[in-house]
Amino acid sequence: MARFIERFDARRERxxxxxxxxxxxxxxxxxxxxxxxxxxxxxxNSVLLxxxxxxxxxxxxxxxxxxxxxxxxxxxxxxxxxxxx
Numbered sequence: 813m814a815r816f817i818e819r820f821d822a823r824r825e826r827x828x829x830x831x832x833x834x835x836x837x838x839x840x841x842x843x844x845x846x847x848x849x850x851x852x853x854x855x856x857n858s859v860l861l862x863x864x865x866x867x868x869x870x871x872x873x874x875x876x877x878x879x880x881x882x883x884x885x886x887x888x889x890x891x892x893x894x895x896x897x
Contacts, residue, residue: 816843819843821844824850825843826841826842827840827841827842828840840853840854854868854873854892854893854894855890855891855892856868856891857881857883857888857889858878858889859888865891865893872895872896873893873895873896874893874894874895875893876892876893876894877891877892878890878891
């Protein structure tokens, strides 16, 4: 999110944040990948975001990159999902 805010172009990019009872439960970012190409930032992790992973898989997305990190006090594996084209 910090990188999005630092590089934000209000003419071409957007962010939507979903909340339930005032608690953030998800987000999606549309960012400029190239002058004529947008990119949906579909990042999740292997443990905490199981529903998101299910939605991505069902929509035909596949994992293209994994990276270990520590977040929410836990050791996690971040995942980048992309559509199978």
